[in-house]
Amino acid sequence: MSHTLGARQAQKQKTRRALLDAALELLEGQSLSSLGLREVTRAAGVAPTAFYRHFRSTADLGVALVEEALGSLHPMIRTTVSAAGDSEERIARAVGLIAGHVDAYPAHVRFIARERHGGVRPVREAVREQLARFAGEVGEALAGDPVSAGWSEDDRLMLAQLYVDQMLVTASLFLEALEADADPRERERVTRLATRQLRLIGIGRRHWLDGPAGGGRSAP
Amino acid sequence: MSHTLGARQAQKQKTRRALLDAALELLEGQSLSSLGLREVTRAAGVAPTAFYRHFRSTADLGVALVEEALGSLHPMIRTTVSAAGDSEERIARAVGLIAGHVDAYPAHVRFIARERHGGVRPVREAVREQLARFAGEVGEALAGDPVSAGWSEDDRLMLAQLYVDQMLVTASLFLEALEADADPRERERVTRLATRQLRLIGIGRRHWLDGPAGGGRSAP
DNA sequence: CCATGCAGTCAACAACTGTTCTCCGGGAGG
DNA sequence: CCTCCCGGAGAACAGTTGTTGACTGCATGG
Numbered sequence: 385m386s387h388t389l390g391a392r393q394a395q396k397q398k399t400r401r402a403l404l405d406a407a408l409e410l411l412e413g414q415s416l417s418s419l420g421l422r423e424v425t426r427a428a429g430v431a432p433t434a435f436y437r438h439f440r441s442t443a444d445l446g447v448a449l450v451e452e453a454l455g456s457l458h459p460m461i462r463t464t465v466s467a468a469g470d471s472e473e474r475i476a477r478a479v480g481l482i483a484g485h486v487d488a489y490p491a492h493v494r495f496i497a498r499e500r501h502g503g504v505r506p507v508r509e510a511v512r513e514q515l516a517r518f519a520g521e522v523g524e525a526l527a528g529d530p531v532s533a534g535w536s537e538d539d540r541l542m543l544a545q546l547y548v549d550q551m552l553v554t555a556s557l558f559l560e561a562l563e564a565d566a567d568p569r570e571r572e573r574v575t576r577l578a579t580r581q582l583r584l585i586g587i588g589r590r591h592w593l594d595g596p597a598g599g600g601r602s603a604p
Numbered sequence: 605m606s607h608t609l610g611a612r613q614a615q616k617q618k619t620r621r622a623l624l625d626a627a628l629e630l631l632e633g634q635s636l637s638s639l640g641l642r643e644v645t646r647a648a649g650v651a652p653t654a655f656y657r658h659f660r661s662t663a664d665l666g667v668a669l670v671e672e673a674l675g676s677l678h679p680m681i682r683t684t685v686s687a688a689g690d691s692e693e694r695i696a697r698a699v700g701l702i703a704g705h706v707d708a709y710p711a712h713v714r715f716i717a718r719e720r721h722g723g724v725r726p727v728r729e730a731v732r733e734q735l736a737r738f739a740g741e742v743g744e745a746l747a748g749d750p751v752s753a754g755w756s757e758d759d760r761l762m763l764a765q766l767y768v769d770q771m772l773v774t775a776s777l778f779l780e781a782l783e784a785d786a787d788p789r790e791r792e793r794v795t796r797l798a799t800r801q802l803r804l805i806g807i808g809r810r811h812w813l814d815g816p817a818g819g820g821r822s823a824p
Numbered sequence: 825c826c827a828t829g830c831a832g833t834c835a836a837c838a839a840c841t842g843t844t845c846t847c848c849g850g851g852a853g854g
Numbered sequence: 855c856c857t858c859c860c861g862g863a864g865a866a867c868a869g870t871t872g873t874t875g876a877c878t879g880c881a882t883g884g
Contacts, residue, residue: 392851396861415723418638421842431863432842438861441842497721501714501776503635542800553769556721580762587815588808595807612881616831641872651833652872658831661872 400438402428404452407445408491416446416495417503446499446507453492454514460485461518465525465547475582479575482551486558497556515552519544531590543589550585554578620658622648624672627665628711636666636715637723666719666727673712674734680705681738685745685767695802699795702771706778717776735772739764751810763809770805774798 406427410419419442425432439445464478486493500511523544526532532540554574561570626647630639639662645652659665684698706713720731743764746752752760774794781790 390852392861395851399861411723413723414637415635417634418723420840422840433844433864434862436843494721498723501717501721503631503633503638503718539800542797543804545797546801546804549769549773577762577765580759581766584763584766584808584812585805586808587811588804588806591807591811592804610882612830615881619831640870642870653834653874654832656873 396437399428399430399434402430403435403438403445404449407442408449408495411495411498412491415502416442416499416507443504443506446504447510449492449495450499450507450510450514453489453496454511454518457485458517458521462521462525465522466528471531471586472583475579475586478551478582479554479578482554482578483558483571483575486555486562490559490562493555493559497552497559500552515548519548522547534593539592543585546585550578550581554581616657619648619650619654622650623655623658623665624669627662628669628715631715631718632711635722636662636719636727663724663726666724667730669712669715670719670727670730670734673709673716674731674738677705678737678741682741682745685742686748691751691806692803695799695806698771698802699774699798702774702798703778703791703795706775706782710779710782713775713779717772717779720772735768739768742767754813759812763805766805770798770801774801 403424407419407424410423410427421435421442422432424442424445425435439448460481464481467474467477469477496511499507500515502508519541523537523540526535526540526544527537532543535543557574557578558571561567561574564570623644627639627644630643630647641655641662642652644662644665645655659668680701684701687694687697689697716731719727720735722728739761743757743760746755746760746764747757752763755763777794777798778791781787781794784790
């Protein structure tokens with residue numbers, strides 16, 4: 385295996401990181417579609433032409449950022465959804481995990497929120513693909529949960545997508561609370577809001593198969 | 605009143621519209637932060653300097669677009685939420701209304717979805733303000749609904765925000781279905797998904813005050 | 825009917841952009 | 855040890871950008 389990097393490749397990865405970090409920082413104040421190649425290299429401390437040794441274009445760099453920001457999240461998502469415990473405990477843990485992630489990687493979160501509907505097609509599609517994978521994994525984890533027993537796969541995916549979108553909305557709110565003002569009460573407010581929203585969704589989930597108008601229409 | 609516009613101001617409004625329309629069209633393929641002043645005037649068929657007669661900057665134009673895209677939606681939102689009828693009927697009407705709006709004003713919808721978390725601060729704040737107004741109005745309408753009787757205002761706002769975010773997510777999905785491929789089955793898929801998600805939220809809403817862990821925590 | 829105001833034009837500016845070609849230095853494989 | 859490879863630097867290119875000042879024509883109000 386190429387387990388140990390040669391001094392040659394080590395330096396390459398170093399400037400690559402410098403480019404990614406510089407881009408991530410610049411993207412706090414603008415969108416990817418306005419990010420200039422020279423702008424990035426200037427902030428990274430390398431010559432403009434060095435950029436081409438790593439990325440074909442800024443859109444290409446954006447795709448790399450998407451995978452860096454979202455790719456490592458899959459195990460965390462899985463374990464969070466299929467964690468044991470009281471419904472209320474699981475909600476609190478999920479919200480806390482989101483808040484902690486936003487604190488740890490604010491630039492990544494902002495980047496995803498911004499470029500999910502941003503102006504660069506390949507990046508949008510990369511985000512969409514990762515989020516679809518998330519939804520699929522959550523739906524799979526839901527299958528092993530007694531609360532969702534007897535649900536059609538279609539219904540499970542429906543709920544999973546709701547969860548994923550809700551996660552993004554909540555992360556975005558935590559981010560705003562983080563950058564707007566150093567008021568910790570705002571963070572608490574978002575926590576309370578997200579918790580109650582997840583609670584309401586959980587209630588709807590528990591009663592999904594109750595009434596006559598419940599999930600009966602899933603097989604037309 | 606300046607009820608009837610002079611030929612003087614009429615021409616001004618005409619080029620203003622040309623600028624807004626040109627910008628809206630250009631923004632289908634990029635974000636506002638990369639939209640150039642000259643780019644807009646070129647597409648609108650006027651000299652670059654004419655831009656300054658209407659807007660201070662492209663960010664200023666963006667704010668105007670936000671108010672154009674969202675400002676006229678308030679009455680529609682109010683009447684939709686407080687409409688009469690079966691729960692299932694109201695859901696179907698709401699989803700249909702969203703789909704119709706996306707069909708009628710796709711560029712506006714894309715603009716809002718994109719710039720809600722976009723790279724231009726004043727525009728982000730304008731979107732946030734309008735959405736907060738939406739949430740407030742929905743929460744107010746919820747107060748008159750027997751299903752939400754006895755809810756605290758805090759809880760009503762929590763649900764209203766969930767509804768507003770869900771509306772945006774759904775609109776964004778309809779937009780993707782519209783531009784991706786001309787396949788009408790995708791549109792149907794989104795309709796079914798959004799309907800069931802709203803149904804689940806509605807179920808959670810009806811059982812919000814049921815259990816012991818319901819809304820009791822609203823007064824800590 | 826005349827003078828004022830104002831929407832829009834034109835030319836010019838310095839600064840910046842992405843991309844190409846050429847070159848250099850030093851790690852890596854023989 | 856020698857050679858090749860390749861990450862990075864440098865210079866130059868044609869275009870484009872935002873902003874300025876001075877201008878023109880015409881609708882408008884007195």
